[in-house]
Amino acid sequence: APQHVFLLPEYLKDASEKMKGGLMFVKLANPCSGEGAIYLFNMNLQQLFEIKVFKEKYHSWFINQSVQSGGLLHFATPMDPLFLLLHYLIKAGKEGKYQPLDQVVVDDVFPNCILLLKLPDLEKLLHHVTEEKEINNKKYYRYSREKTLRWLEKKVNQTVVSLKANNVIVGARVQSATFFSGDQASSDKEEDYVRYAHGLISDYIPKELSDELSTY
Amino acid sequence: MDLSELERDNTGRCRLSSPVPTACRDEPCVLGVDEAGRGPVLGPMVYAICYCPVSRLADLEALKVADSKTLSENERERLFAKMEEDQDFVGWVLDVLSPNLISTSMLGRVKYNLNSLSHDTAAGLIQYALDQGVNVTQVFVDTVGMPETYQARLQQRFPGIQVTVKAKADALYPVVSAASICAKVARDRAVKTWRFVESLQDVDADYGSGYPNDPKTKAWLRKHVEPVFGFPQFVRFSWSTAQTILEKEAEGVTWEDSAAEDGAQPRKITTYFLNRGSQARPQALHWYFQERGLEMATSL
Amino acid sequence: LLPCEVLVSRPAPVERFFTPAI
Numbered sequence: 001a002p003q004h005v006f007l008l009p010e011y012l013k014d015a016s017e018k019m020k021g022g023l024m025f026v027k028l029a030n031p032c033s034g035e036g037a038i039y040l041f042n043m044n045l046q047q048l049f050e051i052k053v054f055k056e057k058y059h060s061w062f063i064n065q066s067v068q069s070g071g072l073l074h075f076a077t078p079m080d081p082l083f084l085l086l087h088y089l090i091k092a093g094k095e096g097k098y099q100p101l102d103q104v105v106v107d108d109v110f111p112n113c114i115l116l117l118k119l120p121d122l123e124k125l126l127h128h129v130t131e132e133k134e135i136n137n138k139k140y141y142r143y144s145r146e147k148t149l150r151w152l153e154k155k156v157n158q159t160v161v162s163l164k165a166n167n168v169i170v171g172a173r174v175q176s177a178t179f180f181s182g183d184q185a186s187s188d189k190e191e192d193y194v195r196y197a198h199g200l201i202s203d204y205i206p207k208e209l210s211d212e213l214s215t216y
Numbered sequence: 217m218d219l220s221e222l223e224r225d226n227t228g229r230c231r232l233s234s235p236v237p238t239a240c241r242d243e244p245c246v247l248g249v250d251e252a253g254r255g256p257v258l259g260p261m262v263y264a265i266c267y268c269p270v271s272r273l274a275d276l277e278a279l280k281v282a283d284s285k286t287l288s289e290n291e292r293e294r295l296f297a298k299m300e301e302d303q304d305f306v307g308w309v310l311d312v313l314s315p316n317l318i319s320t321s322m323l324g325r326v327k328y329n330l331n332s333l334s335h336d337t338a339a340g341l342i343q344y345a346l347d348q349g350v351n352v353t354q355v356f357v358d359t360v361g362m363p364e365t366y367q368a369r370l371q372q373r374f375p376g377i378q379v380t381v382k383a384k385a386d387a388l389y390p391v392v393s394a395a396s397i398c399a400k401v402a403r404d405r406a407v408k409t410w411r412f413v414e415s416l417q418d419v420d421a422d423y424g425s426g427y428p429n430d431p432k433t434k435a436w437l438r439k440h441v442e443p444v445f446g447f448p449q450f451v452r453f454s455w456s457t458a459q460t461i462l463e464k465e466a467e468g469v470t471w472e473d474s475a476a477e478d479g480a481q482p483r484k485i486t487t488y489f490l491n492r493g494s495q496a497r498p499q500a501l502h503w504y505f506q507e508r509g510l511e512m513a514t515s516l
Numbered sequence: 517l518l519p520c521e522v523l524v525s526r527p528a529p530v531e532r533f534f535t536p537a538i
Contacts, residue, residue, distance in 0.1 A: 002525060004516060025516055038513040051513040052505065058472045060522040067444050067528040071517055074513055168504065199502045414532045444522060445533035468523040 093143025159197035170196035248391030252399035256426030264399035322454035
């Protein structure tokens with residue numbers, strides 16, 4: 001069987017030991033392109049991770065007493081599940097009516113999307129991007145463009161803070177990502193940071209929402 | 217001859233030397249150079265020099281160090297023991313080149329071929345004797361490659377010494393034959409006591425002469441080929457015998473530069489500009505990820 | 517992580533033949 005090499009947060013290690021199937025790799029719709037991508041659910045802590053892979057030619061791994069071709073290195077990074085839920089809410093939103101969540105988050109191509117419904121504080125999350133109604137103790141949701149843009153603006157601002165804190169080069173100038181001179185932050189304009197952050201967030205939302213966010 | 221340094225690490229090279237007889241510092245000396253194990257696909261190649269005062273050449277001859285090729289392994293061992301005894305007028309130095317050193321030199325990105333390695337080793341040993349204070353006035357060398365160029369190169373390197381490079385020098389000059397005996401004894405011992413760093417389980421010691429055309433040697437190579445690692449480092453990977461077996465029995469490996477070497481057909485520059493609809497890579501991620509070689513994982 | 521691609525994945529006597537070095 002193929003072996004994979006993962007960089008995971010330390011606390012996930014015992015998650016997989018504590019509970020069989022504690023960690024589940026599932027294929028879900030990537031919220032930007034709609035194509036399948038691999039995500040990781042930590043069933044214990046009900047947490048979602050995106051999986052990215054470092055892929056460079058001419059690599060292999062020695063893993064214990066075996067050789068694994070390809071030399072891929074996978075990274076699991078915590079991800080806000082609302083990006084994946086938003087993908088379904090926008091799709092359903094086109095009908096304009098309020099709907100129960102379990103009729104919105106359905107996908108015969110990626111049936112495992114229902115795992116998203118098991119995530120804790122789902123209602124709190126949905127509050128950021130939907131209008132909701134309660135009828136006979138049942139919640140109905142409708143995608144709200146305004147609320148979503150406000151929520152995304154917060155994401156962009158948080159990302160700007162993080163880019164600065166991590167000395168990420170955002171300037172348009174061509175230079176190596178790993179070299180930065182001390183006075184980097186000052187020379188990169190605020191605008192560069194916002195644009196860069198918008199670009200990063202746009203990897204997680206549909207194209208048209210990215211354009212709306214850019215205008216917004 | 218203490219080969220313990222080689223037993224500790226047999227992946228590089230090691231130099232062994234006798235003490236320098238006092239007579240060899242005071243009197244003009246003649247020095248012979250020869251090697252053993254140049255042809256085999258297994259084990260080290262040993263370069264040796266042997267030197268003695270010109271005035272004692274007759275004594276050296278009296279040791280019956282005739283053409284070393286006619287001597288058996290035991291006779292060589294006995295003769296070497298005698299030379300070790302006659303410390304007062306015979307000195308020797310050995311340079312043991314491990315199969316790993318030979319392979320990595322010949323297969324390195326910058327090729328360092330066996331002739332160059334041999335010439336440099338011989339010159340290095342002559343220099344070593346001079347540095348030890350041996351009063352060398354004449355050098356006789358068994359040829360490797362074209363005698364003229366080799367002789368010219370050595371003569372240029374050691375202008376104050378009379379250099380003679382000749383084929384079959386070990387049959388013509390006793391001091392070269394003595395060097396040849398030192399080299400052969402060292403190689404035989406090194407092969408016999410070879411410690412496989414790969415801690416092979418069932419290594420059988422019967423690998424024949426080590427020469428590529430020896431059926432025993434070929435059988436041994438086929439038996440010990442390892443699909444991923446090739447061979448134990450006892451084997452010279454740069455020998456075509458070894459490479460032929462690897463091509464048949466071992467797994468393929470691609471290196472960054474080998475792809476270039478294989479002359480992967482260079483892409484037309486226009487293909488970099490046309491939209492590569494057909495070869496669309498997974499959705500191109502933000503520059504932050506592309507810069508770090510990261511892509512979405514679309515399958516496991 | 518090796519700087520070459522071994523074209524198959526399979527068992528291999530790594531600890532006997534390979535001394536890790538950075």
